[in-house]
Amino acid sequence: xxxxHKKRSECPISCSLDIWGxxxxxxxxxxxxxxxxxxxxxxxxxxxxIATNILASRLxxxxxxxxxxxxxxxxxxxxxxxxxxxxxxxxVSVFIEIYIWAEKYFEIPKDLxxxxxxxxxxxxxxxxxxxxxxxxxxx
Numbered sequence: 001x002x003x004x005h006k007k008r009s010e011c012p013i014s015c016s017l018d019i020w021g022x023x024x025x026x027x028x029x030x031x032x033x034x035x036x037x038x039x040x041x042x043x044x045x046x047x048x049x050i051a052t053n054i055l056a057s058r059l060x061x062x063x064x065x066x067x068x069x070x071x072x073x074x075x076x077x078x079x080x081x082x083x084x085x086x087x088x089x090x091x092v093s094v095f096i097e098i099y100i101w102a103e104k105y106f107e108i109p110k111d112l113x114x115x116x117x118x119x120x121x122x123x124x125x126x127x128x129x130x131x132x133x134x135x136x137x138x139x
Contacts, residue, residue, distance in 0.1 A: 019065045020091065024050055024058045029067065029088060033095055033130060036137075038081040039073070062088070089134045093127050 007015055020026060027048055031037035037046070043055055050058075059082065062068045067088035073079035096119060102108065103116045119126045 020062070020067060022058070024054055025062055028055075028058055028062065029084070029091060030095060032068070032082065032084050032088070033092055033134065038083065039079060067091075083137065084134055086135075089131055092130050092134070093123075096123055096127060 008018065009015075020029060027046060027050070028043055031043060031046055035046075037043055040055065040059070043050065043059075044052065059068070063070055063082075065087075066085055068082045069085050071081045071083055073081050099112075099116055100120060103113060108116075
């Protein structure tokens with residue numbers, strides 16, 4: 001398994017966090033998985049308010065580490081779209097577990113709480129459904 005980052009240790013959690021563990025990278029991946037965001041402008045509209053320089057930096061790092069790929073926009077050759085690679089898609093189950101953990105410890109909106117309860121009833125099926133959608137999403 002090749003990777004473009006330097007490991008601080010052999011710990012799998014440490015190695016993983018080096019690639020996708022900062023707040024902004026996680027939010028970009030979240031937006032791609034659950035909110036179908038694909039463009040630079042889409043990511044800028046997220047509620048958390050990422051700065052343009054941070055967004056550019058995180059998109060580049062995610063691309064260099066093989067979690068996302070840059071695609072030519074079908075309607076505008078100047079713009080690009082981003083798509084999760086299989087390596088990025090494989091994080092879906094991690095995000096589901098984070099949502100379930102957060103529902104236990106934080107006050108979250110009722111509609112999201114309802115969705116999380118549905119997901120908990122059949123996590124495996126939900127992960128399969130999301131994963132299939134992300135794999136099929138090509139431009």
